Amino acid sequence: MTDITMDEQVKNEGLNIEAALEQLVTAMKNSEEYVRFRRAEAKVAEFSGLQQRIDEFRGSWYALQSSGAPDLFGQIDEVEEKYMDFRENPYVQEFLAAELALCRMFQQVNWTIMQNLDFDTGFLQG
Numbered sequence: 249m250t251d252i253t254m255d256e257q258v259k260n261e262g263l264n265i266e267a268a269l270e271q272l273v274t275a276m277k278n279s280e281e282y283v284r285f286r287r288a289e290a291k292v293a294e295f296s297g298l299q300q301r302i303d304e305f306r307g308s309w310y311a312l313q314s315s316g317a318p319d320l321f322g323q324i325d326e327v328e329e330k331y332m333d334f335r336e337n338p339y340v341q342e343f344l345a346a347e348l349a350l351c352r353m354f355q356q357v358n359w360t361i362m363q364n365l366d367f368d369t370g371f372l373q374g
Contacts, residue, residue: 281353289343
């Protein structure tokens with residue numbers, strides 16, 4: 249039996265992580281959430297300018313969520329009113345629902361890793 253150096257052990261562990269990540273990515277690509285998202289993305293691409301409008305909405309919504317604005321509910325109402333007709337489009341609805349499901353999968357993966365590595369997130373509580 250041969251002794252391996254610390255450098256070799258770290259390198260081997262890195263390869264194991266890389267292999268596990270490849271498996272995770274493959275599993276995610278084959279997931280219902282990802283397949284649904286890609287299908288919705290392809291459908292949206294069939295309509296000129298629709299992805300651009302979706303991206304405008306997504307940008308507005310992200311900016312709003314990240315702003316910490318004191319009148320958050322009023323601003324939410326404004327964004328929802330501005331995009332109300334647009335959001336009635338069934339392709340937009342499906343894209344946004346599929347994106348949300350995919351993001352929740354990302355969150356679950358991240359949360360599971362953090363919990364199982366005993367990564368303290370208590371500081372996030374405020």
